[in-house]
Amino acid sequence: MATLNTANSTKKTMSERSAKAAAVAKAKAVAPDLEARIGSTPKTKFRGNPDVFGRLVEDHDRHRALLSMIEQTEGKSRDREVLFNELTKELKAHAAAEEQALWSSVLRNPATTDDARHAISEHKEIDEMLADLAARDMSSSGWLKRFAGLKDEYLHHIREEEQEQFVAAEKHLTPSDLRYMRGVFNRRKKEEKAAAKVEKKIKLKD
Numbered sequence: 001m002a003t004l005n006t007a008n009s010t011k012k013t014m015s016e017r018s019a020k021a022a023a024v025a026k027a028k029a030v031a032p033d034l035e036a037r038i039g040s041t042p043k044t045k046f047r048g049n050p051d052v053f054g055r056l057v058e059d060h061d062r063h064r065a066l067l068s069m070i071e072q073t074e075g076k077s078r079d080r081e082v083l084f085n086e087l088t089k090e091l092k093a094h095a096a097a098e099e100q101a102l103w104s105s106v107l108r109n110p111a112t113t114d115d116a117r118h119a120i121s122e123h124k125e126i127d128e129m130l131a132d133l134a135a136r137d138m139s140s141s142g143w144l145k146r147f148a149g150l151k152d153e154y155l156h157h158i159r160e161e162e163q164e165q166f167v168a169a170e171k172h173l174t175p176s177d178l179r180y181m182r183g184v185f186n187r188r189k190k191e192e193k194a195a196a197k198v199e200k201k202i203k204l205k206d
């Protein structure tokens with residue numbers, strides 16, 4: 001029995017590892033010369049899962065990689081511009097598709113309304129931080145400092161989703177709901193990303 005457990009856990013670890021590696025490779029394709037080190041990530045049981053949560057964590061890992069790559073860029077370089085553009089479109093499309101595929105259903109259930117409301121309000125905050133960064137001078141020394149604020153906020157958001165809100169939501173959704181949601185997410189993410197625009201707006205209140 002012990003041998004079987006070890007075999008299962010090894011298999012699970014491998015699929016988690018390959019799910020993470022595939023997500024990082026997608027980010028790296030944007031600027032192949034930069035390292036994409038995301039290091040250790042907060043523990044989640046969803047990485048590599050075939051349902052909507054596995055798909056969402058795959059995007060989160062891709063975003064973790066993009067955030068770490070932007071931190072390695074300097075001044076108003078082409079890499080910084082291209083990566084920030086990609087990050088903005090990724091985060092906006094991911095948030096919108098996540099709201100349409102998952103949070104809209106979670107919001108309708110009184111047991112999980114607060115979780116959905118929390119996630120959606122953070123999406124709005126992240127959107128405002130992205131627009132603020134887009135409106136500021138990328139070559140200034142303060143840009144990367146402000147960017148660090150966005151990185152902290154986003155890492156906090158996805159950690160909470162993976163460890164708290166997805167866990168709570170899962171209890172109220174059936175396996176077929178979760179599979180269906182993955183399909184909706186994939187379709188909407190593609191459409192939202194194609195339509196996503198980088199908006200520039202200084203955030204007056206910090």
Ligand SMILES: [Fe+2]
Nearest residue numbers: 095098119161
């Ligand atoms: Fe989210």
Ligand SMILES: [Fe+2]
Nearest residue numbers: 056098158161
């Ligand atoms: Fe998310």
